[in-house]
Amino acid sequence: MSAMRVDTKVVMLGKESVGKTSLVERYVHHRFLVGPYQNTIGAAFVAKAIQVEDKVITLGIWDTAGSERYEAMSRIYYRGARAAIVCYDLTDSSSFQRARFWVKELQKCEEQCKIYLCGTKSDLIEGDRSLRQIDYHDAQDFAEGNCSLSKMYHLDLIPELLNTRFPTYTKMPSSVPAEETGVNLGQKKDPYFYSCCHNN
Numbered sequence: 637m638s639a640m641r642v643d644t645k646v647v648m649l650g651k652e653s654v655g656k657t658s659l660v661e662r663y664v665h666h667r668f669l670v671g672p673y674q675n676t677i678g679a680a681f682v683a684k685a686i687q688v689e690d691k692v693i694t695l696g697i698w699d700t701a702g703s704e705r706y707e708a709m710s711r712i713y714y715r716g717a718r719a720a721i722v723c724y725d726l727t728d729s730s731s732f733q734r735a736r737f738w739v740k741e742l743q744k745c746e747e748q749c750k751i752y753l754c755g756t757k758s759d760l761i762e763g764d765r766s767l768r769q770i771d772y773h774d775a776q777d778f779a780e781g782n783c784s785l786s787k788m789y790h791l792d793l794i795p796e797l798l799n800t801r802f803p804t805y806t807k808m809p810s811s812v813p814a815e816e817t818g819v820n821l822g823q824k825k826d827p828y829f830y831s832c833c834h835n836n
């Protein structure tokens with residue numbers, strides 16, 4: 637069996653239960669798994685081939701375990717990553733603290749890695765605004781304060797962002813309304829991301 641060639645390494649980081657695995661499932665298999673929560677142990681790998689202009693590139697996505705018990709292991713998985721999706725749960729302030737930790741760590745240790753800050757579970761706050769624990773502006777300020785570029789991007793555009801050889805920035809929306817912040821996998825809406833790329 638021949639080894640799979642991965643063109644671009646992507647790592648998912650964030651506190652346990654924020655929804656990293658669900659995001660990967662959605663992106664790769666177009667599904668949202670309902671049922672009891674099963675925490676990731678160590679890390680999981682999935683590959684996805686995508687078309688970028690006239691080329692096919694293979695993303696190798698490492699979905700790390702959020703539990704702090706696996707923190708040292710997660711460091712192994714972000715080594716050499718071209719992009720990191722750092723997730724936080726909009727209804728859990730401690731998960732935002734954890735996301736800040738990972739962003740700082742990546743900035744320090746992986747200068748070439750593009751960082752995407754992603755708020756998850758927006759369906760919960762749509763149902764009940766009082767559940768929101770991370771203010772929209774706090775997240776935006778954090779992205780702007782730490783990076784030279786801070787916009788929101790649609791998930792499907794991330795492959796284009798990742799491919800520095802064939803950048804197609806013209807397709808990106810310059811902004812999306814505040815209401816669309818965060819990821820709503822439960823209701824299968826499209827996820828949006830803050831990008832805080834400090835090396836674009």
Ligand SMILES: Nc1nc2c(ncn2[C@@H]2O[C@H](COP(=O)(O)OP(=O)(O)OP(=O)(O)O)[C@@H](O)[C@H]2O)c(=O)[nH]1
Nearest residue numbers: 652653654655656657658673675676702757821822
């Ligand atoms: N309501 C809602 N629940 C979600 C969403 N995304 C994930 N969940 C739920 O949150 C729980 C944790 O999701 P996972 O995707 O396993 O979280 P994880 O970040 O991979 O967790 P670890 O493997 O522990 O690091 C599961 O019960 C999911 O069904 C979402 O967008 N909305």
